[in-house]
Amino acid sequence: MLGMLRQGGRGLVKCVVRRVSASTSSKHQSPVGERRYIPRRAVLYVPGSDDRKLLKIPSLAADCIVLDCEDGVALSMKDAARSKIRHALHTQAIDFSGKDCSVRFNSVESGLCEEDMREVLSARHLPPTVHLPKVDSPEHLAWFADKLRTLLATRPLQDKLRLVIFTESAESLLCLPDICRRGLELSKDAPFLLDAIVFGSDDFCADIGATRTNEAKELLFARQYVVTVAKAFKLQAIDLVYIDYKDLEGLRRQSEEGAGMGFTGKQVIHPGQVAVVQAAFSPPPHKVEWAAALVEAFEHHQKEGKGAFSFRGNMIDMPLLLQARNILQLAAVTTK
Amino acid sequence: MLGMLRQGGRGLVKCVVRRVSASTSSKHQSPVGERRYIPRRAVLYVPGSDDRKLLKIPSLAADCIVLDCEDGVALSMKDAARSKIRHALHTQAIDFSGKDCSVRFNSVESGLCEEDMREVLSARHLPPTVHLPKVDSPEHLAWFADKLRTLLATRPLQDKLRLVIFTESAESLLCLPDICRRGLELSKDAPFLLDAIVFGSDDFCADIGATRTNEAKELLFARQYVVTVAKAFKLQAIDLVYIDYKDLEGLRRQSEEGAGMGFTGKQVIHPGQVAVVQAAFSPPPHKVEWAAALVEAFEHHQKEGKGAFSFRGNMIDMPLLLQARNILQLAAVTTK
Amino acid sequence: MLGMLRQGGRGLVKCVVRRVSASTSSKHQSPVGERRYIPRRAVLYVPGSDDRKLLKIPSLAADCIVLDCEDGVALSMKDAARSKIRHALHTQAIDFSGKDCSVRFNSVESGLCEEDMREVLSARHLPPTVHLPKVDSPEHLAWFADKLRTLLATRPLQDKLRLVIFTESAESLLCLPDICRRGLELSKDAPFLLDAIVFGSDDFCADIGATRTNEAKELLFARQYVVTVAKAFKLQAIDLVYIDYKDLEGLRRQSEEGAGMGFTGKQVIHPGQVAVVQAAFSPPPHKVEWAAALVEAFEHHQKEGKGAFSFRGNMIDMPLLLQARNILQLAAVTTK
Known part of the structure; x- marks a missing residue:
């Protein structure tokens, strides 16, 4: 008897100006209106320092490739990673066609982020997407916007960089709505558009002292909260890694569960995980x-x-x- | 060894003035002190436009009947629904004895709400309860209070209208405490008393991109958060619809689960669901x-x-x- | 391929000054830097009024013993409990070696707390830890800090009292971040250091109208939220009681689940529960x-x-x- 307006009925007109909390006086305009949607069903990390893995990129089927400066790169290899990533972007030696070519910097608090940005963003061609890990507060985004403005001041941008942020700590999770609100405000003027939130489950577990299981019951609140916040701000939500990369059946189950929760994609740690993940996050024919x-x-x-x-x-x-x-x-x- | 004060022990005196957040300076007085409790174990929708279903109301056992202007009514039938609901209230042609007779307006953002209110509330007899769907922000409640004040300015009210609000989006869920706080503040002066929150799971799933399952694991955070917020503000909490209306065993399981979580009632979409739901939400003899x-x-x-x-x-x-x-x-x- | 920095990688430097919400202008310094860690894996309540149970304390293996003035003590026995606890502290007649000797006062709203404090804190030796139940708002902590300052004004403290607070209502849960923020601010000047949060599940269930089950699915959000908030503020998190004290296998399951979620300890209601709980919350050899x-x-x-x-x-x-x-x-x- 209840109207079956399920796939449709959010009313006639949806306010463009939405305030998430009455305690904030600033309004943000949802900047999703006209932007192109960049699919990121499978988000695969490639250490920027590893030539062999960089060369394999054209054979990878993941729709988002992350050239990594952060966790995938040992401290002694940070310089090498920056330099190789810059070179790859500069010369366009790697074929990224059909993929989102992206770079993950080190976190703001690592002290390494500015040098990552300086080197990588001096390449002739910029990556369409950049990832900022361990965003624990709105201030991190403000710092990042500031550096980005300075580094790109003299470069005319055809498109703003898409920004993917990581929530990986209890503190970050608790202030995720504030982080997103600030990110969308900064998106008006800064050279980035906040586009997605990644749930960094391993650092999150380390931070709260939780023990990861394949079923991930210990992360149920965190995952569902990340989806809720992301969707309230019209952002993509990228789910946790399935660590046991040989267990494709478990991966399929967790991928479908994540898609069912509202996630739009999932991090993968092995090329063998890509097909299963992309299938789970693809829309069914109907x-x-x-x-x-x-x-x-x-x-x-x-x-x-x-x-x-x-x-x-x-x-x-x-x-x-x-x-x-x-x-x-x-x-x-x-x-x- | 821990005191077994379980059913009792909240201390001697409970502050009447409670602040939910230190960041709010306004205090709200819990307005539940003296009000009559209106049971809403099974909340059944009847499209206002459907004569046949309206005529069946006296035979329905649900303790809350919703004369619907919203999702149960096609756009081309909105006028008919308003007019029939107004007529039913005006003439008292339908016997609602033992039931909460209520009307669901269209949402504030639909652009249809004001016309719904104007027509329905011009009847000689007002419904004891009104439902406002898709409340996404405290401003929606302020708008509604304003319209209600104007429309009822010349009518002396014996009892304020009870207000049931729906949370049906990620945005709404995130600011639900703000919505409730504002609702209780407005309840002091406006012609309504905020009384209940309904979790509108289908629109919520559409909003966050989730896929509904009968087990509803994908909604665990949302449901438990709705209960927590409702109870923090001393409001009733009405649980999601069980879509598969022929599966009474599944309905019983989900109803008992919801009652166990702290919900006080549940939406139903078919008269056949009422008995199971009312049993689950009735207090046991002890x-x-x-x-x-x-x-x-x-x-x-x-x-x-x-x-x-x-x-x-x-x-x-x-x-x-x-x-x-x-x-x-x-x-x-x-x-x- | 993703860096396996799991057990380590939070970056080089972690800001000492962290703000949990951008909407707060005050900063809090995490006061955990140098403090000694007091293990509270099993938190066992002993009614302060019960001589027989007090005498058994030296034989108990729990690493946190709570001399209780609150739920474990009938109203008619409150005076007796205060007096016996004061006497035990004053004379050091009970051997607490290897245990955290602590006292639970009645709640701020009970009207009994001040008298509890006055009597207990007049003993020659202070308990290292005090528990404040039913903290529903930051104001409760401010009240408590104020009383404590007054009562201890003339006593030089070698160590501040460790403060363990209880979250036991919907209202408390919703403002738990505000409570913790205030608690850490007060910890700078008051004679206490906020150290842990206990999830008081039975009062919480009564408050939200939930029905406790051994599996505790109805409390999944609340438990995971308590852990998240506690860890965001670098506090210990103490999990719910397992009521069915004869079911040690169920206790083991729930203890391991809690430890896996990030809780650092668990309340126990019977000495027979201690060994199982302490094992679950002890670090594995690797x-x-x-x-x-x-x-x-x-x-x-x-x-x-x-x-x-x-x-x-x-x-x-x-x-x-x-x-x-x-x-x-x-x-x-x-x-x-």
Whole structure:
């Protein structure tokens, strides 16, 4: 009897200006309106210092490749990693076609981040996406925005860098809404657009003293809270790593569970995990069909100058339209 | 060895003025002190536009009937729904005895809410309870209070309308404490008393991109957070719909789980679900006996002018007394 | 491929000054830097009014003994409990060696707390640790700090009292970060150091209307949230009681689950529960070995005047060093 407006009904008009908390006076505009959706179903780390692994990138099927300066690189190899990553970007020697080419810096508190940025961002070509790990407070983002502005001051940007942040501590989790709010505010003026949150479960477990299990019951609150915050701010949410990389059945189960919770992608630590993960985070055919029909109906109404419209019995609003477009973009990547 | 003051021991005196967050300077007085408890174990939606279903209401056993303007009514039928609901209230043609007669408006952001209110609230008899769906921010409640004040300015109210709000998005969930705080503040002056929170799981899942399962593990954080916030503000908490309406065993399991989590009722989408749900949310006999004896003891002490008192070894405070009264009211409804 | 810096990698330097929320302007310094770690794996309550049980204390193996004025003591016995506890502290008649000797006062809102404090804290020897139950707001801590300052004004303290607070209501849970922030601020000047949070599950269940089960699924959010907040503020987290004290297998399961979630200890209601609980919350041998080697390496580097250093391939920061020291202290207690 309850209306079956499930796939649709968020009302006619959705406020563009949304405040997440009444205690904040600043408003943020959701900057997702027109941006291109970059799929990051499988997020695979490649140590920037490892030539052999860098050379394998073209053969990898993950849709987000992370050239890593951080945890994947020993302290003694930090210089080498920066230099190799800069070189790869500068010469475009590696073929990233069909993939999100991204770089993970060291954290703000590591003391290594500025040097990472200076070197990597001096390459002729910038990575479309950068990752900032261990963001524990809004101040980290402000620091990062400041450095980025300085380093890119003389470079005209065609597109802002997409920013992926990591939440990896109890402190970070507790202030995640504040971090996101600040990130979206900074996205207005800084050379980045906050785009995704990664749940860094291993550092999080170390921080709270938890013991990881494959079932990850100990992380249920943290994971569901990360999804909730990410989606409240219209960001992608990237789920934890499945450590036991030989157990593909367990990986499949956890991937589908994460997708079912609302995550949009998952970190992987081995190329063998990519296919299972990408399948779990790809839209099923009936959703693709729905999305295609909806977008077509929208464009038809647009041409006729109409506003709100009904589709298959449901009122269509902007979030639904964006959702449909994202599904189509994901589908295009998946099936190509 | 730990004191077995379980059913009792919240101390002698409970502050009436409670602040939920130190960052708020405003205090709210819990307005639950004297109000009558309206049981809403099974909350059943009836589309306002559907004559056949409206006529069946007297035969329904749910203790809260929702005359729906929102998701259960197609856009082309909104006018018809308003008009039929107004007529039903105006003429009192439908027998609601023993039930909470309530109306669900469209959401503030739908652009339809004001017209719903104007029409429905022009009936000679007002519904005791109104539902406001998709409350995403405290501002929605302020808007609603404002409209309600205007529409009811010339009507003397015997009782304020009870207000049931819906949390159905990530944004709403994140600011639910702010929404409730504002709702209770507004309850002082506006023609409503905030009374309950409904967890709108289907829109919530659509908003965060989650996939509903019967076990609802993907909603564990959201459900338990809704209960926690509701109870912190002394509000009823109404649990999610069990979609698979033919599976009564699954419904029973989920109803008992929800009651065990602290929910006070559950949404139902089919009359066949009512009996199972009401049983799960009814107090067991030993609790009824406890409550009856406690209330009797309290009244005895009141007559003698005594304050705090001990009952079956435990100190009795106001929250416990209210809990006991609620149990008796629920029991009275259940067993009549 | 992802760096295996799991047990180590929180970066080079960890800010000492951390702000948990950008909306707070005050900064708190983590006061954990130099304090001695007091293990509280099993937290056992002994009613202060019960001579027989008080006499048994030397035979108990729990590493935290709570002389209780609160839930374990009937209202008519409050005076007796205070007086007996004061006497025990004053004469040091009970051997507490190897145990944390602590006292639980009644809650601030009970109206009994001040008298508890006055009597107990007039003993010649103060308990190293005091427990404050039912802390529902930061104001409770401010009240407590104020009374403590007054009562101890003329006594020079060798060590501040360690303060263990209880979160036992929905309201308390919702403002737990505010409570902790205030507690750490007060710890700078007041005669206490906030040291641990206990999750009081039975009162919490009564408050939210939940029904306790042995599996405690209904408390999953609350437990994981308590751990997250505690660890964000570098506090110990003490898990719920396992009520069914004859079921040692269930106790073991729940203890290991709690330890796996990040709790550092657990409340027990029967001496027979102590061994199982202490085993579950003791560090396994490989962690002890790791910690010993890390601390040795740190001291070696300190002597040579070096700062940040690498250990087994990972960068070592202060939190890790503290974690290692805690493990060693726990291990020392366990194996003695």
